[in-house]
Amino acid sequence: MRVTTEPVAPAVRAPGGEPPPVAPPPRQRLHRRIRSTQWAGLAFLAPLLAYLLIFYAFPLYRNLELSVHDYTVRAFVLGNAEFTGFANYRDVLTSDTFGLALRNTLLFTFVSIAAQYAIGLALAVFFRANFRLSGVLRAMFLVPWLLPLIVSGSTWAWMLAGDNGIVNAALEAFGIGQINWLTDPDWALTSVITANIWLGIPFNLVILHAGLQNIPDELYEAAALDGANAWQQFWRVTFPLLRPVSAITLLLGLVYTLKVVDVIWIMTTGGPGNVSTTLAVWSYREAFGTGQPDFSPAATVGNLLILMALAFGFVYLQLQRRQHADQEGEQP
Template sequence: MNHTTKLQAHRPTVARSGAAAAPPPARSAKRRITSTQWAAWAFLAPVTVYLALFYAYPLYRNLDLSLRDYTVRSFVQGDAPFTGLANYRKVFADPTFVPALLHTAVFTAVCLVFQYAIGLALAVFFNQHFRLSATLRALFLVPWLLPLIVSASTWSWMLSSESGVVNAALHAVGIGPVNWLTSPSWSLTSVIIANIWIGVPFNLVVLYSGLQSIPASLYEAAAIDGANAWQRFWRVTFPLLRPVSAITLLLGLVYTLKVFDIIWIMTKGGPADSSTTFATWSYQLGFGNLLPAFGPGAAVGNLLVVAALVFGLVYVRVQRKQGLS
């Protein structure tokens, strides 16, 4: 009886001691989780603030500009009336809209095709690792490293109708001068050539890095199977470069859509709007007149944002399908 009583007397003590010993680990774990969460938020805070200040807020302001009738006075005082989609309707009805849309599409498509094709050809060429390969590769990076204002000014001088070296070279082979920058037939071609020259090094660097990740054993196996150089490129190199090519084309697309410096410095969108794109048109509407049209200019800028967003979503969807397959 005494033994049973002792056991019963000890049971609550054990239970109480066990219950008393269990909470400290739970509280310490909770404190560890909380401190870890605070540390994570502390690391995320700079990025969050940066995105909010330099991305989210400008996008919000641009959207607000496009939905209100802003003048210089109302822009300062902040009392612009809400007009809804009136600015977008004004942009779509403007006679400049269709030419600017066509120029933007042609400029973007031609630049992307030639930048990617030339960059891929140079990447395959430099992948042979011949003597002076690294030196020549570094020289090809010069157009990418130069400030855009320097590159655009250089091309403006080279394509000048009176004193340009391009017309001088054409004259040397018996071809008459071409009004590269002052002719509506050639102005868009001129800015396309300049932008291709600037964008090729980026494609070269990214695609060359992608080539470095392809195992040499695959080329050796293809050569043993009797594949020639073209077949090795088409059956081995090109398929394995698809992920790198996709991101290269997407980044090139986003960059080319918003190209402004080259066109504005070389032609200012002219003559007669022959080289006007959405980027230059948006600037002309918002800042190029004595009476700026902030609302329509912001609307044109938002069209560029939507176009880049659509292509980005298409890229994400394609990548997801490839990952599932």
């Protein structure tokens, strides 16, 4: 039997006589690639995590810590505040101001967002037909939204002033007597609600108008061919298809309105008495409005306001989940 041998190629050596490096197995390379991707993802998340910790987690923790201690100005400076547990919450909930402030908060919030949404939706539908000068008029409606709130609040306080306000001057021109809009207990809350409605209409107009642009014109043409009038087209086409945008608009308006302080403080400072005091105004007054800061009750009221906002947020999420479940159930 004849045996043949194949020539063996000499091993390639790196400069210096050392053997070449051996490539790692494919599984090890895959693990390295995954680890590198994870580190890259963490690097991108790091700024967001730092932002959430610094501007959300730490202030929330600090607010909770303030509410369970007795923080006067002296204790705040020296850092020796006495631990009181839930005593601040008990004092706030049993205070004579709490019931009135809660009622004012709910009334101020729900009347404001209902009127802002209704007027904003009406204007959005009106501006959907791109008529002449519609862009200019939409831009003019944005002016209240662009102004600083201190300017808007001061303007409304001047307009509703009892002696030289422009509103009372107009009423006198029609033979109606003067109304003390900002100092009369029967009108103070109505005045600040009116000003807040005026401030929130542009936001609703912009969001709802953008949502209307996503509704195809073919649906309106089909509805018109079926004999639907303008109201039926709105109720059967516009309103149902605008429901997701309406939900997020109302939620954002709710969260924003719950924490309104500046407009009320500039116009009435929560008065006369506590007639126009909301939970947000009460919290601000305790911390900064009396000249003798009492940070613990202020933080306590603020935490109750946060709980209210979270409750409304959970209700919104539950409604959205139910809506998605109903939509999936309708699909064949």
